[in-house]
Structures are given as structure tokens and as C-alpha cells.
Amino acid sequence: MANFGDHLRELGALDRLASMDSAIHRLDPRAKVLVTLFYILLVASFGRYEVSGLLPFALFPVIQGTLGEVPWGLVGKRVLMVLPFALVLGILNPFLDHSTVLIGSWSLSAGWLSFVSILLRFALCVGASVILIATTSMDGVCMALERLGLPRVFTIQIALLYRYVFVLLEETLRITRAREMRANGRPLVLAEYGSLAGSLFLRTWERARRVHIAMLSRGFEGEFHGARPPVFRLKDGVYLLGWGAVLILLRLVNLPHLLESLLKGVAS
Amino acid sequence: MSHHLLEAIQLCHRYADGTEALRGLDFCIHHGESVALVGANGAGKSTLLQHLNGTLLPTSGAVKVGEVTVCKETLRDIRRTVGMVFQDPDDQLFMSTVFEDVAFGPRNLGLPAADVALRVQQALARVEIGHLAHKPPFRLSGGEKRRAAIATVLSMSPDVLVLDEPSAGLDPRSRRQLIGLLKEFRHTKLIATHDLDLVLDLCDRTLVMHQGKLMADGPTREIFADAALLEACHLEKPFSMQGCPVCGRT
Numbered sequence: 162m163a164n165f166g167d168h169l170r171e172l173g174a175l176d177r178l179a180s181m182d183s184a185i186h187r188l189d190p191r192a193k194v195l196v197t198l199f200y201i202l203l204v205a206s207f208g209r210y211e212v213s214g215l216l217p218f219a220l221f222p223v224i225q226g227t228l229g230e231v232p233w234g235l236v237g238k239r240v241l242m243v244l245p246f247a248l249v250l251g252i253l254n255p256f257l258d259h260s261t262v263l264i265g266s267w268s269l270s271a272g273w274l275s276f277v278s279i280l281l282r283f284a285l286c287v288g289a290s291v292i293l294i295a296t297t298s299m300d301g302v303c304m305a306l307e308r309l310g311l312p313r314v315f316t317i318q319i320a321l322l323y324r325y326v327f328v329l330l331e332e333t334l335r336i337t338r339a340r341e342m343r344a345n346g347r348p349l350v351l352a353e354y355g356s357l358a359g360s361l362f363l364r365t366w367e368r369a370r371r372v373h374i375a376m377l378s379r380g381f382e383g384e385f386h387g388a389r390p391p392v393f394r395l396k397d398g399v400y401l402l403g404w405g406a407v408l409i410l411l412r413l414v415n416l417p418h419l420l421e422s423l424l425k426g427v428a429s
Numbered sequence: 430m431s432h433h434l435l436e437a438i439q440l441c442h443r444y445a446d447g448t449e450a451l452r453g454l455d456f457c458i459h460h461g462e463s464v465a466l467v468g469a470n471g472a473g474k475s476t477l478l479q480h481l482n483g484t485l486l487p488t489s490g491a492v493k494v495g496e497v498t499v500c501k502e503t504l505r506d507i508r509r510t511v512g513m514v515f516q517d518p519d520d521q522l523f524m525s526t527v528f529e530d531v532a533f534g535p536r537n538l539g540l541p542a543a544d545v546a547l548r549v550q551q552a553l554a555r556v557e558i559g560h561l562a563h564k565p566p567f568r569l570s571g572g573e574k575r576r577a578a579i580a581t582v583l584s585m586s587p588d589v590l591v592l593d594e595p596s597a598g599l600d601p602r603s604r605r606q607l608i609g610l611l612k613e614f615r616h617t618k619l620i621a622t623h624d625l626d627l628v629l630d631l632c633d634r635t636l637v638m639h640q641g642k643l644m645a646d647g648p649t650r651e652i653f654a655d656a657a658l659l660e661a662c663h664l665e666k667p668f669s670m671q672g673c674p675v676c677g678r679t
Binding site for chain 1: 479482484508509512513515519520521523524525529534537538539563566567568581582585
């Protein structure tokens with residue numbers, strides 16, 4: 162169970178990072194959210210067998226993470242945590258897709274290639290998202306989404322969910338620990354799982370009621386009055402347009418291929 | 430008109446399942462008084478507290494804050510006047526940073542941003558946690574959370590402070606610091622607690638509840654000296670009024 166507690170602490174690590182100060186942290190959240198969304202869109206837009214064209218896209222998270230002083234171990238761990246989902250999505254490709262693709266003089270199994278492509282996309286997108294949150298904070302991301310037109314009811318849901326995920330996880334930790342103490346090593350059976358989940362739900366429900374009372378007690382009348390959003394400055398515009406241009410360029414020009422043909426040209 | 434008065438008149442509350450939680454309470458707390466509300470578990474303390482800012486409304490009888498009766502129409506005014514500090518700070522701190530949390534109330538009052546910032550700063554300074562303003566609440570220790578919860582209420586500039594178990598879950602030092610802090614507040618205070626030693630330190634007057642009724646209302650020391658009353662209400666004398674465990678002397 163120590164593992165569970167560790168995960169809890171790690172979740173909080175992102176918030177600690179988000180409260181730091183760096184060139185990336187100081188940018189307007191809207192600019193960062195837009196660039197990251199655009200990045201994800203472009204990465205997703207590649208053909209299913211594309212690998213080489215995706216590689217230069219690592220540039221964005223690498224630069225963003227380095228300037229934002231995000232520890233790579235943390236990003237790596239997050240990516241590894243999500244990778245099983247990508248594995249599940251892509252694992253059948255090598256078995257179902259038996260065609261071959263020629264790359265230069267090599268012939269490769271298309272199934273394996275698309276599998277690698279899926280993993281790479283996942284890693285790039287999750288990495289970029291983790292770095293976004295680590296340099297912007299969940300709050301900043303929510304505020305940006307709201308300013309960009311997402312209805313407030315959604316952004317508040319996300320913000321409250323994020324706030325209470327810790328409380329909920331702690332509650333889960335306590336319940337499962339209490340069970341383990343008396344389980345004498347017996348694994349969790351389905352019937353027990355039901356009552357654990359049930360009592361967790363009831364506790365959560367109670368908590369939600371108390372939080373709502375707390376909000377009402379401080380004059381909440383159904384509308385959140387957030388802090389004033391930061392001003393969108395010139396450097397935010399430059400950041401947005403700059404990355405936009407670079408990303409479009411990377412999407413249009415396959416850099417590894419270009420390098421290869423350049424090298425070939427030089428060699429011949 | 431003083432908002433600092435807190436009055437219950439024949440206050441009754443019956444829950445939807447038929448439980449009679451409050452059975453005709455009468456009391457009046459005056460300007461600047463610091464009053465304790467004690468009673469065993471299930472005596473009706475929490476139900477009473479929820480009536481004081483209109484979270485629950487009476488089945489019969491009334492609660493008055495100053496000259497204003499608590500009812501649906503007056504809730505907005507009542508909630509600004511009566512600041513409620515919850516037992517579990519995690520229920521009270523729901524925003525992503527301490528600053529945002531303390532600013533929540535003043536923003537709901539519709540104050541301009543500069544005033545909100547000033548109020549937050551003053552409230553945090555009052556409870557001596559200005560340096561924690563930008564921390565997320567779940568990163569705070571128990572004592573810090575309690576202070577932050579109090580700050581969220583102070584920023585609304587309430588006239589009456591209602592505290593539910595303020596010392597629960599605090600280590601002895603944090604508890605002592607909290608008592609020192611509450612002592613300095615000039616608000617009218619009602620403190621529901623099981624910590625009778627805290628009551629001795631903070632409150633000159635005590636209300637004793639048992640099974641939804643008010644069993645006693647009087648000077649704290651007199652009430653705590655009444656062994657028969659305490660016994661009947663499932664309470665015990667505060668430690669500082671009990672005899673020495675070694676020699677038995679008081």
C-alpha cells in the first residue's frame with residue numbers, strides 16, 4: 162500500500178512544480194494551452210505508419226521541459242503510467258496487419274510500424290500535457306480553457322475534481338488499509354469490492370454535501386468569480402505564433418527524410 | 430442595529446426521518462460574548478450550528494442574528510454576518526490555493542479585485558499564514574489548514590464567529606496557538622467543542638446540550654463544578670479541574 166501513498170505524493174509533485182518560476186511558467190496559460198492543443202492535433206494527424214516524421218516533434222516537449230525546469234524523471238514516470246493504455250490499443254496491430262512497408266532498402270512489418278507509431282504519439286502527447294500542467298498548474302489550464310470559450314460549468318468541474326481527487330484517494334487509502342488489516346492476506350473478492358465502493362461513494366456524497374454547505378456559507382450563489390486572468394502580452398503572442406509556425410513546418414517537412422536526402426546529395 | 434446578537438427562540442428541528450434533533454432551545458448571546466456549546470455526541474450541537482447561518486431552517490421557533498430572523502429571504506445577509514468554521518478544514522478549503530480559497534467569500538460579495546486582495550492579505554496575516562498564500566490546501570499541515578479555514582471566514586468580515594470543534598485533530602502546540610489566536614478575536618463567538626479545557630481558557634459562559642435540549646446556560650466555572658449536571662449530560666470535568674492523578678488534590 163506504500164505504493165498508493167507514493168502515487169498520492171507524486172500527484173502533488175506537479176503542483177509544486179507549477180508554483181515555480183521560469184520563462185515558461187510566466188507565459189500566459191492561454192498561449193501554452195493553445196500551443197499544446199495544436200501540438201497534439203498535429204501529432205495525431207500523421208498517417209498510421211509514420212515514425213520518422215514524428216521524431217522531430219520531440220523537440221517541443223524537450224525545449225518546453227528544459228526551459229520550464231521540469232525534471233525528466235517525473236515526465237518519464239507519467240508517460241510510463243499511461244503507456245499501458247497505448248499498449249492495449251496498439252498490441253493487436255502486429256498480428257492483424259501483415260503487410261510490409263519499404264523504408265529505403267529495408268522492408269518492415271507494417272503492423273509493428275503502426276504499433277511503434279502509436280506508442281510514440283502517446284508518449285509525445287502525454288509528455289507535452291504533463292509539461293503543460295507542470296508549468297501552468299491545473300488552475301491555470303482551467304482558466305485558459307474558460308477564456309478560450311469552454312463553458313464555465315466544465316472548467317469548474319475539472320478544478321473541483323482535481324482538488325478532491327486527493328481527498329478521495331486518501332479516503333480510498335484509508336478504507337483499503339482498514340480492510341487489509343483484517344483481511345489476513347485474503348485477496349479482495351467481488352462482493353467485498355461492492356461494499357467498499359459503496360461506502361466510498363457514501364462518504365464522498367457526504368463530503369460533497371459538506372463542501373456545498375461550506376460554499377453556501379461563504380455566499381456562493383451558483384457562480385464562480387475567478388481571479389482576473391493575466392494579460393496576453395507580446396511575448397505570449399510571439400510564443401504562440403513562433404511555435405505554431407515551427408510545428409506547421411515540422412508537419413509539412415519530414416526533417417529526417419530531408420536530412421537523409423541532403424546527406425545522400427552531399428555523398429554523391 | 431447590532432448584528433452581533435445571536436438569539437434562538439423556542440428553536441425546534443425535526444429531520445425528515447422523524448428524529449427530533451432540537452427541542453425548544455432558548456438563548457441569547459450578546460455583543461462580544463464568547464460562549465461555549467458543549468454536549469455529548471448526538472446532543473444536537475451540529476444541528477444547532479447549522480441553524481445559525483441558515484444551512485438548516487427551523488421546523489418551528491426562530492433564530493435571530495441581530496434584528497434579522499434567519500429565513501430564506503435573509504440568507505445572503507446572514508451568511509455575511511455569521512462566519513462558520515467547519516470541523517474538518519478539508520470541507521472548507523475547496524479551491525486550488527489558500528489565496529483563492531480565502532478570496533472566494535469576498536469575491537462572492539462582489540468586491541473589486543483590489544479590495545479582495547487586501548482582505549485576503551489581512552485575513553492571512555491575522556492567522557499568521559501569509560507565507561502559505563499560494564500553496565494548495567492539501568499540502569498544509571493540520572494546524573495550518575485550521576488557520577486557513579479560519580482565514581476564509583475572517584475575509585468576509587463577519588460579526589459573529591461560529592466554530593465547530595476548532596481544536597479537533599490538532600497537536601498540543603497547535604492547539605495552544607489556536608487558543609491564543611481565538612482569544613485575540615473581538616467577535617461574538619460560539620464554540621462547539623468537546624475540549625472543555627479550551628472552554629475554560631476561552632469562554633466565560635457555557636451552554637450545555639443533551640438530547641436536543643438546553644440543560645444549562647451559565648458561567649463556565651459554575652457549570653463545570655456541577656458534577657451532577659455533567660454526569661447527567663454524559664460529560665466530564667475538564668482535566669484542569671480534576672484532582673491530581675497522583676495525590677488527588679485539586
